[in-house]
Amino acid sequence: MRIVFAGTPEFAAGHLAALIAAEEHEVVAVYTQPDRPAGRGKKLQASAVKKLALEHGIAVEQPQTLKDADAQAQLANYHADVMVVVAYGLILPESVLRIPTYGCVNVHGSLLPRWRGAAPIQRAIWAGDSHAGVAIMQMEAGLDTGPVLLEKSLPIGADETSSSLYDKLAQLGPVALLECLADLPSKLSSAQVQDETLVTYAHKLSKEEAQLDWSQPAEVLERWVRAFNPWPVAWLISATGETVKVxxxxxxxxxxxxxxxxxxxxxxxxxxxxxQEQALAILELQPAGKKPMPAAAFLNGRAEQFPVGRQLGGVSDE
Known part of the structure; x- marks a missing residue:
């Protein structure tokens, strides 16, 4: 099939790489976010998807929006059979969804309808879900609301972090995508409408909600720490009022x-x-401006931050 691919971060680039390697498909164009300032020098940086596309001589489009007629006309000129969307970052208007012959399909990092939205991997760990996965769905105007064409799942390990689960889903997603595209017309005809009674939303993460709340049970806080690793990283206020990452x-x-x-x-x-229930043993911490370190190394010279018998509390100034 003739494919237009839309995506931006490394997670999306892995899916693009799989499509490029699949000889039965042709990626005729790539859509990705405009270059953004990054690093200390704030120089414009191309996305992981753009870099990969350029390496393979694929046309790259970086519109600020897909809502205007010129951008939509350009997309139509590629005569795509399908548009594959993976963590693109731009809203696709309903008119765009109808341009490719078979419409637009999206790879989402959850088992829909659970965890629609921006942070499905982190929310699944935080909630204590037993399994995570990827869903290939036909895109509609709503947020992750379209019928599901294919799902693949895997267990969430007892020590799973968002980082480790992200890596696993980044391997699973391309496999599911290629399987779906191999028989797309059939998958579209047998797509499963999502059960709206089972919907949960994976809202965007914030630094504020990463502060540990001691009124929660220890098992919840332990998942909290894993869910916020590697970003924004769970944190607390020490007895001396300093912000410490956990x-x-x-x-x-x-x-x-x-x-x-x-x-x-x-x-x-x-x-x-x-x-609130049991206790939480902190084994590794990260003081401001330092690298993560074992608790023993942290306490060497910073013991005043955690005096036995004191009660932690307070709100960060961040």
Whole structure:
């Protein structure tokens, strides 16, 4: 098939690479976000998808919007059988969805209708889901609302972080996409409409919500830390009022009668803090301006930040 590919980050580039390698398909054009300033010098940087397309001599389009007639006419000129969309970052108007012969299909990092939206990988870990996956869906005007053509799932490990799960789904997605495209007309005719009663939304992450809340159970906070790794990284306010990032934790027995936020232990084995249910042992932390380090290394010279018996609380100035 003649394919127009739309995507921007590394996750999307992996899918584009699979399409390029598939001899039965031809990628006739790539759509990606305009170059953005990045790094200390704030120089314009091309997206991972653009770099890959240019390496293979594929035409690259970077419109600010697809809502105007000229952009839509340019897309129509490629005479695509299908438009494949993976983490593109621009809204596709309904008129655009109708341009390719078979419409537009999207690769989404969740088992729809669970976790529609911007952060499905992180929300699945945070919620304690047993499985994650990718869904290939036919795009509609709504947010991740289209009928599902194909899904593939995998278990979420007990120590899974957003980073590790992202890597696994980045491998699974291209496999699912190629399988779907191999028999697209049949997949479209048998597409499954999403059950609206099962919908959950994966809202965009924020630094503010990454602050650990000691009124939550320890098992929830342990997932919290894994879900926010590698961004924005879970954090707390130490007894001296400093913001400290929390990189790795485990559930630990609590102390009967201790208030949530109470520091129960601070030694080479970890910093143990009481929660609503049980306690959370912090094994790796990252002070401001430093790299992540084991609890023992953190406490060497910073023990005043976690005095046993004190109760943590407070709100960051960030």
């Amino acid at each position: 990189c790795r934790t485990q559930v630990h027995p609590g102390q009967p009668g201790a208030a949530p936020g109470a520091i129960l232990q601070a030694d080479k084995n970890g910093i143990v803090i009481q929660t």
